[in-house]
Amino acid sequence: MIQPGLARIMPEVGQRTWKLYYAAKEGHWALAKFQWGEIKELMELGAFTRPKHEEALNQFLAEDWPALGKAIQNEDFPAFEAAFHHAIEQANAYHELKDKPYIRWQLPDHPPPDLDMKPRGKK
Structure with a gap:
């Protein structure tokens, strides 16, 4: 059986995390909620397909x-921003714990160019 490893899943997590932040920053809460859920599902997939990382991934998702x-x-947004930066710190700490200190995710300083972050339908 061929299964995606974390090396295949985590780049998508990073892209979605980037979009999550800038969607929330723009007040596009529907898009932020969508990205949050997609990231959660990717982490759950990673926990399932790579049992050696299951405990750490599930702990991150729970805590x-x-x-x-x-x-x-x-x-x-202020609560989101604080929780976001805490989650990123914790994710990078997991990389250290899993002997991958060379993986340190950081938020790009600009919104992703491939997706309009402006909310629709709000007055």
């Missing part, structure tokens, strides 16, 4: 991911 979801639900 660090819910605060982002709550901030998105409440449409609270």
Whole structure:
């Protein structure tokens, strides 16, 4: 059986995390919620396909991911931003823990050019 490893899944997580941040920053909460859910599903897929990382991924999802979801639900960017940066710090700490200190994700300083981050249908 061929299964995607984390080396295939995590680049997509990074792209979606980038979009998640800038969607929330623009107040495009529907897009932020969508990206948050997609990232969660990718992490769950990684935990399933790579059991040696299951405990760490599930711990991250249980301890660090819910605060982002709550901030998105409440449409609270200051709470989102704090939870986002905490989650990134924790993700990078997991890379260290898993003997991959050379993987250190950072948020690009500009929105992704391939997706319009402006919310639709709001007055």
